[in-house]
Amino acid sequence: MTTDTLLAAGRTALDSVFTVESLLDDTEREWQQRARRIAQDVIAPVIEEDFENRHFRDELIPAIAAEGLLGMHISGYGCAGASATSYGAVCLELEAADSGWRTFVSVQGSLAMSAIAKFGSGEQKNEWLPRMATGEVIGCFALTEPDGGSDPAAMKTRAVRDGDDWVITGSKRWIGLASIAGVAVVWAQTEDGVRGFLVPTSTPGFAAAPITGKLAMRASIQCDIVLDGVRIPDSNRLPDARGLRGPFSCLNEARYGIVWGAMGAARTCLEVALGRALDRTVFGKPIGGYQLTQAKLADMLLEYEKGVLLAVHLGRQKDAGTLDVNQISVGKLNNVREAIAIAGAARSVLGGDGVTSEFPVMRHMANLEAVRTYEGTDEIHSLVLGRALTGLAAFG
Known part of the structure; x- marks a missing residue:
């Protein structure tokens, strides 16, 4: 099977057990599908080449902007005013293609545009936000x-x-x-x-x-x-x-997107592993028919499903205005860490082929190591949660 065929087979198998769409309302699902089309039709066909060549394909920006994904959670100034859960679902779909493109939307919208929307003057908002929403200005x-x-x-x-x-x-x-x-x-x-x-x-x-x-x-x-x-x-x-309240509030917007996005990378790795487990035959039967492979797939599904449920829970809280910033640390710490573990397990299911660019697993694994570092390392988020639990700061 080709990689696309493996992904499709894995997606069908995964959807028979758990699907994100069932957790979303009609509007959230519409945003998700917009992002999925961009991810699968625009980004996925060129991402392996771009990763290999260290190339950021900025000519894709207009297509992303045309779907309203830049600063989509901001109201007014040409922005959609979408819900936090809708934005999260978009992040998941973009990172299913590549972390770099979820990062692009995050830097543009959650960081730069959010800073202007939250703390800028009326003149500054009018000058910059409409042009940033269309991708005219990065x-x-x-x-x-x-x-x-x-x-x-x-x-x-x-x-x-x-x-x-x-x-x-x-x-x-x-x-x-x-x-x-x-x-x-x-x-x-x-x-x-x-x-x-x-x-x-x-x-x-x-x-x-x-x-x-x-x-x-x-x-x-x-x-x-x-x-x-x-x-x-x-x-x-x-x-x-x-x-520091200013930059930290913007960072929390970006961290929230990562909670969702990491599960997108995890989903792709799981889908590839599932497709390969059904396609590859060893000792007379598909490797998915062996107990050890099924145990790996079950563990991957378990952590993926838990991560998505956590992301949806945080999205619902954010939309209700009740999200505690400590919970963003819970989401970022857990979901990135588990996404890396899922990628590692997927690589083992793929065997030696898993380290090649024929499959997206090692690309996602490498990207997730960067995601693990930015917007707060594992250590920093552990200390944030430790402070919340004990009332004692241990950063110094």
Whole structure:
């Protein structure tokens, strides 16, 4: 069987036991199907080539924007105002194709656009959000620095007031989309604490260089940024962003999407393993007929189903306005960790073929290791939950 045929066979087998669609209402299902069409018809045919060639295919952006997926959870300014559960279902379908494309939608919508929508002035929202929703302008979110992404309170990038302007100096690392972005949301220390600034990337002193040598997220862009005396007017400051509450609230939007997205990568790995288990014959019968293989498949299904149910539960809470941020850490920590375990088990079912690009499993596994690191490592989310349980902070 071809890989597409294996996926189809695995999808049929999986749907006979558990399907995400049954958990969604009609509107949520419509959004899911939009994203699934993009993932299967637009992204999937080229993703292996792009991963191999370390190429971000930005010509796909208009198709994604045309489906309303950019900033879809934001209301107004050309955005759809979709529910959190709808957005989550979209993230799942995009990451089923590749984590890099869910990351693109996340950086654009959950980070850059959310920062403007939450903390920007009316003028800033009108200037940027409609064009970002159509994909005309790409945004990036410049928070992480070279000396420690897990400790943003220690950021070294500084913004100094100079008359009616601000002058920003510093560096950022692992900033998604920065080299193709038209606007960067830059977080910097000031005399009044951390503040956010909108920096057009054409501003003198701003430079972004893609990070090379990546073994994960090869079909997407992450960059080093240098801000060398970047001068912007005070009108580019996000007026309602004060302290780390601003960037953290945006990060929580992105982490929420990861809770769903990781299960998309897990689903693809499970579908491929199921298809292969039914197709490959060893010792006279399909490998799916052996007890050890069935045990692997059952364990994979168990963790996938639990992860999706957790994602839906968090989505329902988010839509109701009752979601505790600690629960986002539960979702991110559990679902990424279990998605990696599912990918590893799928690779073992595929045998030696599992390490080739003929199958998407190793690509998903590598990408998930990156997802495990960004938006809070396993260790950071464990400490978040430990603090919630004990009332004692153990970060230092």
